[in-house]
Amino acid sequence: MPGEKETPQQVEDKSAGTEKDVKDDKPKEPEVPKGSITEAKALFHKKDSDGKYQWVTEEPLDVVDAAENEETARYAFLVRKKKSYDSRKKYDIHSIIVQSPHLKNALGIILADYPGITTNLDRLVFQAPFHPFVHRWTRLADMLEKDEFEEPVAREHLQLFRDVLFEELKNAIAAKLDLVKNGVITFEFLWTIFEPQTLVYGVSDGKECVFKLNSSSTATDQRRGLDFLQLDVWSVDFDGTKFGQHTTYLQNYEFAGTTPITSLQAFPLEFHPEKEQLIRRLVLRGKLFERFAGYHYKAYRGVALGYGRCGMIRHNIESRIIIDCEAHNRFLPNNAVYFNNLFKPSKKTNGVGEDVDEDLYDDSSDFDDDSDFLATPDSDNDAKPKHRPLTAEELLIAVPYVRGYAIKTKKWLWFYVDQVEEIQFAENAFASLVLPKEQKSLIRAFVESQVKYKDDFDDIIAGKGKGMILLLAGPPGVGKTLTSESVAEDMRVPLYM
Template identity: 25%
Template sequence: MASTSSSSNSDIEPTSSVAPTPATTESSAGLAPLKLDVKFVDSRWEEESDSWKYNDTTNPDVPAEQVQPVGTETTGSDDWEEFCFVVVRKHSKSQEKSHRTITFEIVLKSPYLVQACQDVIGDVRSISWNSEPIKLDPKMLITYMPRFEEHERELSSRTVRTEEDDRVLKSLGILLAYLRKNYKQTLARIASLTKNHEITFDLLYAVLIPGTIVIRRCPVTRETRAMKLLRAEKYVNNCGQEYWQLECDGLECAADEDGEDEDDVGWNDDESKRSRRFGMSETTSQIRWFPGVEKINTLSVFPIEYHPDPSALKAVLLERARRWVSLCGVHHVHYKGTAARHEWVSGDLKLKRYGIRSRVMIDKAGLSRVDADYELPIPDRLFPERPNDNGVYGLTDDELLLASPILYGFSLTDKLWLEYNVNLVTPIIWNDEAFAGLVLPPERKTLLRSLIEAHKRLNSGGAGGFDDFVRGKGQGLVINLFGPPGVGKTLSAEATSEHLRRPLYIVGSGDLGTTAHELDRALDEAFDLAAAWNAVLLIDEADVFLEQRSLHDMERNAMVAVFLRHIEYYRGILFLTTNRIKTFDEAFLSRIHVALHFNELTVPTKVQIWRAFLRKAGLDQAELSEELLTKLARRDINGRQIKNACRTATSLAISRGEQMRYEHLAEALNAMEEFMTEFAAISQAND
């Protein structure tokens, strides 16, 4: 829409000295001379000198919007310094009549006109007010025409004006008179269209004013987002189709590593300092070509003033922004809704959506560390840190209005790094009964509670800590849970995290790789994230890492050594679950602080589990007598299968529009046992 040049005066110097005498007034009080005349020149490409040459325009009275790319070259020139501004009519290089085009540029020469333009246009990306000469596209001036006219009225209305003000006003009047005469039809059409909130593709520059707030639909959240327009340019794609490309600024959160690990990373944790710096990040949007006239507020990007209710929209955006600011950093939250991530599919970067119902760790810095290639919006111009009392780190409303609607984090259930809608994030509702409901012998439960509470107290700076002779070693709490599947090992880790109100980060043995090198990298990542999140870490089915090393399997021996080293220096709470382990490696025996053995579930234990899950499923306890509960508990299934049976029975009842009864449970169990019988038969046949 506008261009500037840093070339010297000689680059646009006229080629001869014939020109009208300019009108100027003498300088007074140290002011530069006032120049009130306008010069018109043609610019044509000269093959011989391989440069652009400037000559006087033959018919300067013809309005610019009516000029055709024909005519003869003239001679004559003048010193451009004596004029208010120079209108350069630039002819294309092509000599073919069908390809000839003409463009115009305004070269500002009067310092008073430069001052007026700078006051109105301000600092925009496409203009350097310190360059010489300053060249402006007339479309840029037309874009700011309403503001120029407002500035003219404001100067005229001043009861006291300095001589410099008068000179600025007169210079501005010369420019506006030129624009009104030469672009009369264009200005009238723009006024007529915008009055009805309409525009054409070619006239979009009239409403795409740099520095204004524009709104668009966020591709991830599908919600409205406001951004500050930096520049708008019209381009042609490879298919010959025109489009407008918009460069915009938005408020983003840095992905910093300069904060300290905090004990509490929950909702609205103002002490979570990681990723709490803010700044502007640039992004691009496009408006595709469209025929005829369109309503401005139907475009993919449009100024906020054309929204049906700009004030109400700003209030909504500011409320969302304050919520977003409070959640930047590291936070443990609940999320229900659609999230997304960019993934490469057949060589193209696609936005893939996921339905998420999970606890989530909001941690932009964590994503940056784990996946350095993932394209994250990072501020390139950070604001100085300026915390205040209202928890929004000193950001102004104008800055907050431009906030992103996206949070970046890890779904603890789905094990995916995703982009989340800030409006769908809610605080976690902790289950205070989880630990009390653990089916463990009372003395074991007391031991477990004492250990985890002591570890929490010591790591919070409490007295009585015990450290290794080597700094940083032996400060963690390693708990081994061993026994058959479905007897409550994972549930114990879950209950511990609920009791501590901390995240539970579960890593399966299959996620850790099959070589020592892969294991080392995976444990580095897992332990780093667990420490950053202050999470309870559970490594599930860790049998392969705990079994006795042998003389014949060097790769597995190396993996055991890597595992030992990481455990030695881990400072958090670590659960290791094992199913089939026969022989512990001796090195692990001394590194495990407590081992809890889970036996096969007894009938009384199963009754407790059935009762707990049925209560959670909403079944009226009067529906099941103790006799029926005992009958259910005599089935040869484990705790995980009991949970699955309750879930299946609930689904059956809902699908039939019925209240859940014993019959639904029996049907679910019969189907489960039928599958288990067939599976056992197939396995026996294969043996």
């Protein structure tokens, strides 16, 4: 009716009708088949009023242009900074992007053989805290001091790079130099003396060992509530068919103040007070380890390691043993060992790119023919696996044990190579046997025949016909039992029982 006021619902309906008319008047785009437009449509990640993210077609208003572009590509390197919460400085360096080919060439020499770094990448990025440059700072400084650059611009780029990094690393560099000069270290700067590929000294189960360092990292022992520096190291081991890298972990737990470097559970070999004597001892032990690769019949007296529910346990062993890692893997599949291949031998270094003193490694006076046993089987092991000789450094970092079987205790154990002995055979055991001469001659002939043709004869049941037990009657009231093992033992024939 004229003059009557419209209700809110009528106003809303009318407005909706108007919007509908406008939409109807808008020209419609022609329909096209799904996925037929040759164009990429961008969708943007946007946070809504509920704090959740959705994909939308509108570009966010607060987006800025890319920082790396044609203009920034002209610079030798880019320094990405972030706000610092250290009261001594305004910014922290987050990362550095190296763009100069001259600088990449110089860094390739400075960081040669440093794990995880390839300096000839088109986009070369170094992330804070820049540990590689603390480890190789002396090399960087030496390169600048020698000034053997082909072009002046190369030295300028490296000098600028050095100046920028020094502001970020000067505390760590100064602390390392001062602490090492005094033979001590703090836990805060403990990582500075553990450069990757460094040779690390430690004691494992009472045996001195040298390892090669892959990397180090700080972690927390939740049970003890202590931080520690974990060292990822490897040594040379044998898995029954080849030599390989046996990876293990060493820990240095946090401590207050300073401590002598040589008091650490593990420390770089270069700090050992008797480095030269230690190297000679461990290289000789490594030659024993290499000699015992494969199958060997020996004697053992001392402590050996065995498998327990909560790790390795110690056994006192006095027994004849069979060294055979291949059989160990076959009979104990849950404890079988397999390793990565060793690297191809190259120029011998001390782990940080410097030439080693070959005189420290070359001490073969304890062996009659050192070169022969390194490359060929020894007398008691004609079936020894063929392998290349271990290098001097590989001998140094070889593990101190081999895996095998103790005949007396009937256990698979780890035997320390410096406690393996030759079997002391009884010289007149067979001759002292009280038997008629004809029977003894028959027994000896039978044993020699069985050993000679052990691979040619077998019983219907596989393996059953390859052993023998002789029950012999001695003098009245005396019985004598001989086995193939006891007779062959006198005849110096090792049998795998």
